[in-house]
Amino acid sequence: MMDVWEAIRTKRAIRHFTNDPLPDEVVERILDAGRRSQSSKNSQPWQFVAVRDRDTLQKLSRMGDYLSHVAGAALCVVILVPAENERSAWHMFDAGQSASYMQLAAQAMGVGSCLGTIYQPEATRDLLGFPADWQARLLISFGYPDPNHERQGQGKAGRQNFDEVVHWDRW
Numbered sequence: 646m647m648d649v650w651e652a653i654r655t656k657r658a659i660r661h662f663t664n665d666p667l668p669d670e671v672v673e674r675i676l677d678a679g680r681r682s683q684s685s686k687n688s689q690p691w692q693f694v695a696v697r698d699r700d701t702l703q704k705l706s707r708m709g710d711y712l713s714h715v716a717g718a719a720l721c722v723v724i725l726v727p728a729e730n731e732r733s734a735w736h737m738f739d740a741g742q743s744a745s746y747m748q749l750a751a752q753a754m755g756v757g758s759c760l761g762t763i764y765q766p767e768a769t770r771d772l773l774g775f776p777a778d779w780q781a782r783l784l785i786s787f788g789y790p791d792p793n794h795e796r797q798g799q800g801k802a803g804r805q806n807f808d809e810v811v812h813w814d815r816w
């Protein structure tokens with residue numbers, strides 16, 4: 646299994662997946678990584694809806710403008726956070742942490758992933774049936790990278806240079 650640095654260094658968004666299902670233990674490890682992630686005051690302000698049903702995956706792929714990667718995924722984890730309130734900024738930060746943990750755990754097991762933004766939270770609620778005190782804004786597709794899209798994940802990471810983002814001691 647690859648180490649943490651290798652997972653961070655090599656992780657790219659993967660949007661095309663093989664038809665292979667993910668073994669149950671792989672799915673459980675991904676979700677457990679999310680469950681174990683840190684959060685403000687250890688509030689753990691999340692619920693995860695783990696979708697493997699193909700029909701539901703296809704419907705989820707229509708809940709945003711850039712969610713086509715969901716339709717062919719082996720697993721989609723919809724991250725729920727509490728309905729909008731004064732702590733929502735922290736809830737979204739914490740949800741992002743759980744997303745990173747899940748994606749890096751997946752990467753370490755050779756599983757690709759891609760985040761997705763939900764533009765239709767109410768239709769997503771109807772589809773998944775969660776209560777009104779939760780909201781869905783983000784999801785993550787998971788699956789084995791499709792080798793027929795061999796260039797995906799291979800490109801140079803479009804990241805800012807180290808010196809462009811790091812300030813030592815003061816700006």
Ligand SMILES: Cc1cc2nc3c(=O)[nH]c(=O)nc-3n(C[C@H](O)[C@H](O)[C@H](O)COP(=O)(O)O)c2cc1C
Binds near residue numbers: 714
């Ligand atoms: C908050 C957030 C929302 C995102 N929403 C989408 C999305 O709706 N659809 C999509 O294809 N990618 C989405 N992405 C993935 C980003 O496009 C991707 O992480 C970024 O371009 C870096 O890709 P790379 O690691 O392959 O360089 C999202 C990423 C984040 C962090």
